[in-house]
Amino acid sequence: MSEKVVSEKVNSVDRLVNVIERIGSSKSPVPASDIIFESGIPKPTCHRLLQLLEETNYIQQDERGHFYPSSQMLSIALDVKWTNQHKLQRQAILHGLSRKLEETCGLALANDDPMPHMVYYDRIQTNWPLQIVIPVGFPTPLWASASGKLYLSTLTPAQLRKVLSKIELTQCAKNTITDLQTLKKELSLIKRRGYSLDDEEFIDGMVAIALPLYDQQGHFMAAAFCHCPKSRKSVSDLENYLPILRSAQQSLETVYQDMKDQFN
Incomplete structure (x- = not known):
């Protein structure tokens, strides 16, 4: 496996962990805009990660579309x-x-x-x-x-x-x-x-x-x-x-x- 592929995979994992940590440590539901701003993750990438985490029941949205931890x-x-x-x-x-x-x-x-x-x-x-x-x-x-x-x-x-x-x-x-x-x-x-x-x-x-x-x-x-x-x-x-x-x-x-x- 090339160093470039390994680096890309590590970067993807880091971004996913970053999103999980920010939602998990927050005292209230977090809007996607705050996660994008605070993490520096590109907007399309961040939205894909949020969608993935929601589909796998790690996070869920409130009435305003803000994210908080789910059952998983x-x-x-x-x-x-x-x-x-x-x-x-x-x-x-x-x-x-x-x-x-x-x-x-x-x-x-x-x-x-x-x-x-x-x-x-x-x-x-x-x-x-x-x-x-x-x-x-x-x-x-x-x-x-x-x-x-x-x-x-x-x-x-x-x-x-x-x-x-x-x-x-x-x-x-x-x-x-x-x-x-x-x-x-x-x-x-x-x-x-x-x-x-x-x-x-x-x-x-x-x-x-x-x-x-x-x-x-x-x-x-x-x-x-x-x-x-x-x-x-x-x-x-x-x-x-x-x-x-x-x-x-x-x-x-x-x-x-x-x-x-x-x-x-």
């Missing part, structure tokens, strides 16, 4: 940074939550590869003989899971239209919402009350509840969830645990913010 970038940040001390802290909180609720608890992240879905990032399994085991890394449907509906409720109208255009509202369980307007009403309710429920929508016989984790800029980072067999607890039973769930939610957000401050 946040997922990588969590994988890289939520380790060692912070991983122990996170798992200690999840262990405590699981003990108090006596059910499986964990975190779920949004993922767009190959189709939009939620993925279990971390999980503390209950000790009950009867339990529903969903492995870490397992993809779950956005429209039929507590964490998925929660994530959808945080999107702007334009972002929601884009995500919903990529998925089909298929029946997963007996109570799955398959009507678009009904789903949108459900998402509005979730946004107002700050948590999401799954009443046998993903798996027959399973109920779940999920609360959002946000960074300091108000960007959705992950969903903290609890699920269990409906024969043991109803959705109303899970709602009774909201004070405990919200305490864990705040603790997890604090761990993330402490981690972010340490690495900045």
Whole structure:
């Protein structure tokens, strides 16, 4: 490989990293004009890089067309940074939550590869003989899971239209919402009350509840969830645990913010 080709590839990687760093480190969504001005990257090249990052779900746009980190970038940040001390802290909180609720608890992240879905990032399994085991890394449907509906409720109208255009509202369980307007009403309710429920929508016989984790800029980072067999607890039973769930939610957000401050 010639030195010229190697140099061009290095230059392309540097530019891509430059764009990612500027968007990832900003405290608010960044307009393309600021990225072009601050990085010195040629305008056509910068727009191509932004398009590539948006198509691969590393960044997304707000209503003004400004860019901020999307699920892929946040997922990588969590994988890289939520380790060692912070991983122990996170798992200690999840262990405590699981003990108090006596059910499986964990975190779920949004993922767009190959189709939009939620993925279990971390999980503390209950000790009950009867339990529903969903492995870490397992993809779950956005429209039929507590964490998925929660994530959808945080999107702007334009972002929601884009995500919903990529998925089909298929029946997963007996109570799955398959009507678009009904789903949108459900998402509005979730946004107002700050948590999401799954009443046998993903798996027959399973109920779940999920609360959002946000960074300091108000960007959705992950969903903290609890699920269990409906024969043991109803959705109303899970709602009774909201004070405990919200305490864990705040603790997890604090761990993330402490981690972010340490690495900045």
